[in-house]
Amino acid sequence: MSAKMYRSADRMVAGVCAGLADHLGMRVGTVRAIMAGACFIFGAGLVFYAWLWILVPLAGDDAATGTRRLDDDGNPRLKLFRPAPTGDAGTGGIPPTRHAASRRRGASVGLKEILIGGALVVVAFLLFSARAGVNLNLGTVIPLAVIAAGAVLAWMQLDATRRVGLLNAAKMDTPWSIVRFAAGIVLVAAGVLIIVTGSGSWALVWASVVASLAVLAGVGLVLAPWALKFWRDFQGERAGRIRETQRAEIAAHLHDSVLQTLALIQKRADSPQDVSRLARAQERELRSWIYQDAGQDPGKLVAGIKAVCAEVEDLHGQPVELVTVGDAELGEAMRALVQATREAVLNGVRHGGTAVSVYVEASPSGVDVFVKDRGAGFDPAAVPADRLGVRESVVGRMQRNGGSAEIISSQEGTEVRLHLPALATHSPGPRSGTPTAEETK
């Protein structure tokens, strides 16, 4: 038993009975017998069968056009490094050609069904009027013919616009509303015709109103499956187009980035530093594209720190490992913090000569940045007074913005600790022009 009903692919006529049996958890034979039996009760079985045939999708059709494809391919990053789920083959995935074929078949059957349905509606209408005691004179038959012709025209119109719509996605919504509008006009015109051609007696008007309602119901009946089919086709088309666009985007991106870099690397094969620098930059770029982690927002602290780390990495070809926890808005004081971080990282890369670890922790109470290298270390107090690198651009800058900086150096390496309390990020208050002058003395 399945929750949603599908027409079975393993079928005699249209797979309705098999699908129904599967849906209700009954045996196929029983369902077929009941269906055949019901045909003798005023053809109820036949109508029911036709109705299901039109409305119920073929098994596999839904999977092809629905969300699953989007999930599989909707996420380009999953495709790149993750093998495609092989479960597809096992879970009864039908080859795409089959989907296409069944969809084509569906479309052609739809037109035929509509013509038959329209004819049936007309016949029913005629029978109904005959029974209601209306003489079938020209005055009634002509408007009927007009209705039929109008309906057929509307269907043709729908088919044409649908095709146009399928070809051109952007206009998908408008043809549909045009069709609805046209159908409305046909109905109104038909109703008016009937009322006008009737000679004004109340009995006739009454019969005409009933007839109009019957036509309305008939059109609704015919319209519903058609609309459903239209919608399904539209969904399938859209999924396919999204997939195609994504593939093209990925291809373009790989071409612009990875292939170019690989070509460059081959050219620079004799320079290990260039190669590692190129590879590292490419890796970083590809990562940010695939994973789209935090730090994409250019107005945030993490993005700023990322950018300066990348810049230093490119300049010196040394890896800079960045770990961030939390994020903060990039205010004026934060910008100073980012610049101080840049100096610290630059220093670590230049003098440490090893990989540099950067850790950023942003919490409501403030932001801490730690920059650690594993170089030989140095004595901050022993740095000559004329060397402004650390003293001015790291310590001085932090102090001017209400923060603090600390440099701990030992044989195992150097760590620069920057702290910016939350207060300072809101009001860069305790800042004036004078400290700069004092410190440079």
Add this chain to the structure above:
Amino acid sequence: MTEAARPIRVVVVDDHAIFRSGLKADLAADIHVLAEAATVEEAIAAVAAHSPDVVLLDVHLPGGRGQGGREVIAGCAGLLAQVKFLALSVSDSAEDVVSVIRAGARGYVTKSISGAEISDAVRRVAGGDAVFSPRLAGFVLDAFGTAEVAVEDELDRLSARELEVMRLIARGYSYKEVAKALFISIKTVESHVSAVLRKLQLSSRHELTRWAADRRLL
């Protein structure tokens, strides 16, 4: 190390043959590679056949149901007491890191790690400890929050000490440096890290769930 007398037996699972051979060449002499595997099925079979001390496991693998490393760990669930998994990946997205740790891996390192470092990580995992990279420590801090709070449900919060250890690891400190900075022994550092790993694997904490949901890990 006293363990050096007995070689550590490992199985290398990675779908890139070049990476496997590079890794084998990089591993120290006391680490003995028993077998290699390139797919989920091969990996489960190799682990069952050799019952190694440590499995070096790539997070992204072909085969199976497309779940990669997680599926291998799930497939070897019965052996988890003897076999330790060390996850290895080029990816450092939260999704990959946290999901493989929650599946049961004892550590996570990126593939850019040096030969000496990875040998060290293998020894550590074989000894029953956890291996945290700075990035994994960052994810832990992100998930559990960095505020020091009183410990109520032990599984749901990091103690102040564990927070300190995680912070130092995130800053790029080795276990030895962490021990030195906090004036504790390396063993104590290791036990703190193992406790954090256990919390990461077992906690059903509301915030962790939300954190994971935000990153579409669930």
